[in-house]
Amino acid sequence: MLAYRKRYGGCYKNYLELFKQNRNLLFVDLKIIQQKEFRKLVQHAIDKSLFYRKLYANIQNVTDLNNIQSLPIVNKEMFRKNINQVYTVGKKNGILSKTGGTTGKSLEVLFTFENMQERFAMLDDFRLRFGYKLGRKTAWFSGKNLLTIKDVKKNRFWKIDHWYNVRYYSTFHIKEAYLHYYIENLIKFEPEYLVGFPSSILEIAKFGLKNKYAFPENTVKAIFPTAETVTSEMRNCIELFFKSKMYDQYASSEGAPFILECTKGNLHLELQSGVFEVLDDNNAPCKKGRLVVTSFTTYGTPLIRYDIGDSIELSDANCTCGNNNPLVKKILGRIDDYVYSPEAGKINLGNISNTLKDTKGIVIFQVHQNALDTLDIEIIIDEQLFTKEIEKIFIKNWRDRVGIKMNINLNYVKVIDIEKSGKYRMVKNNIKHLI
Ligand SMILES: [Zn+2]
Known part of the structure; x- marks a missing residue:
């Protein structure tokens, strides 16, 4: 409140x-x-x-x-x-x-x-230009870790805010085996608006199209992506499945x-x-x-x-x-990228950058994924601010997102290479062909 x-x-x-x-x-x-x-x-x-x-x-x-x-x-x-x-x-x-x-x-x-x-x-x-305001039926895909173990056991991947008519869907459980629960719940809920991480909405749309789910016509009035860059492929797929337009910001x-x-x-x-x-x-x-x-x-x-x-x-x-x-x-913003956890599915850039939450002294990091079960994280720290406690928080933030089974290796380095284009990339995923 x-x-x-x-x-x-x-x-x-x-x-x-x-x-x-x-x-x-x-x-x-x-x-x-x-x-x-x-x-x-x-x-x-x-x-x-x-x-x-x-x-x-x-x-x-x-x-x-x-x-x-x-x-x-x-x-x-x-x-x-x-x-x-x-x-x-x-x-x-x-x-x-x-x-x-x-x-x-x-x-x-x-x-x-x-x-x-x-x-x-x-x-x-x-958002009001598209009819949206607080209180309208909205499906929200947020970067917060919303669910308890009990929720997951019961295949309940959302939290309901009755007061504002918002259903918050977890973006931490976007995994092939769970996606049909998301879709069936969304179809039943019939939201007027979709707001949040477009990469998560995309996974649901792709799954829906592949498995021939029919999203009800004239339900969603607009889709508002947040935090990540939307590519035209993402947009096409999402608009096709939800039968509505996406408006970016x-x-x-x-x-x-x-x-x-x-x-x-x-x-x-x-x-x-x-x-x-x-x-x-x-x-x-x-x-x-x-x-x-x-x-x-x-x-x-x-x-x-x-x-x-x-x-x-x-x-x-x-x-x-x-x-x-x-x-x-x-x-020409940030590149669409992710890491993959066999336990939790794809973890998008928005959720990856949120692993910095409640930390201090992490100047920059870069995740390398060269195997399905392992993440190598290169990290540059400010030694005056960074502590063992902060390392624990950082690892816990990762665990919240990728689950408990993956190997996470932290490598403290002095330099992180930038791309030929001059851009720094947060994620280097070399196993996309395996997913
Ligand atoms: Zn205009």
């Missing part, structure tokens, strides 16, 4: 109303809002964050959006080293976001309550500004939520390159010219949906 109050209390209603009103703003008006919000955020960062005050000490006109290119680009590594100087609020007055998204690097950011409410309002306004756990898909199937950069820069290797603006973001809902841990580790490709096209925010052709 506390979580609901944090998200939907305070300023939530005002923001929701504002975003509803602003849906069809002209491009020039969106730019005016963006300039104003940029000025406010940068001024706040200088006033309240020692990290930014030092960083901008010798720069003129820092609060002017036209001058954004003179501000240094920051990244996860810089944040990790200086995070206590970046924060503008204490842990008691903020909401801690503990995971590092799907990048495998751990980072703890603090949100103010108001920013959290603003973010939920913006996301809810996006981009937002990371560290609080990136939003990219939202509209009713026409186009991705819009929401300028009210931040500044999006697409830069080449020399930090010059380009059409297709690294995404560097400034996010207006990060007053607790300001993201200003933050290199988020994803790439996007911009589009010149206009959209006829009424939203005048510019379009993205493609989010």
Whole structure:
């Protein structure tokens, strides 16, 4: 209940109303809002964050959006080293976001309550365009470990929230032998909306198509994926089985500004939520390159010219949906990957990155799977923060996901190789042909 109050209390209603009103703003008006919000955020960062005050000490006109290119680009590594100087609020007055998204690097950011409410309002306004609101019949595929041993024994892979009409399905038990329980329960439940990890929804859809289950027509109104990149193959398969459209969104756990898909199937950069820069290797603006973001809902841990580790490709096209925010052709984000446990099935990137939950001092890790029953995890630690206790928590987080039978080897290393493309991969699965 506390979580609901944090998200939907305070300023939530005002923001929701504002975003509803602003849906069809002209491009020039969106730019005016963006300039104003940029000025406010940068001024706040200088006033309240020692990290930014030092960083901008010798720069003129820092609060002017036209001058954004003179501000240094920051990244996860810089944040990790200086995070206590970046924060503008204490842990008691903020909401801690503990995971590092799907990048495998751990980072703890603090949100103010108001920013959290603003973010939920913006996301809810996006979903509201497809008729969704709290209380509608929803199947949720979340990253939380929901089930007890008794639930699993009884083949009950979900928890029911009667109050909000939500059925939470476990994404920890997506295994061939269990999938028919999921499907039969979903068919009986007849959800209007599906929300959550697309990789889990995909496994259910694939199983359903293969085994000729017929999902009832005109039941699901929209599918909202979270946390992972959706490929067109994933989308086709899911839409085919559930007989509904999927509407994607981009937002990371560290609080990136939003990219939202509209009713026409186009991705819009929401300028009210931040500044999006697409830069080449020399930090010059380009059409297709690294995404560097400034996010207006990060007053607790300001993201200003933050290199988020994803790439996007911009589009010149206009959209006829009424939203005048510019379009993205493609989010060339995180690679779709997983590890496989004979006991628990496929474990997706979202759940893998959540193994960092409640840990400290894990700089980065990479999982190698070269055998069905073994995972080799390379891990770089910060020796000042990492302890034996944290190792235990990390292993337990893995056990929650892969089960008790797999061999898990931790190898402490100094370097983890990046790909030829320059991208770091969290998972290297070499046994996909065996699954
Ligand atoms: Zn549109």
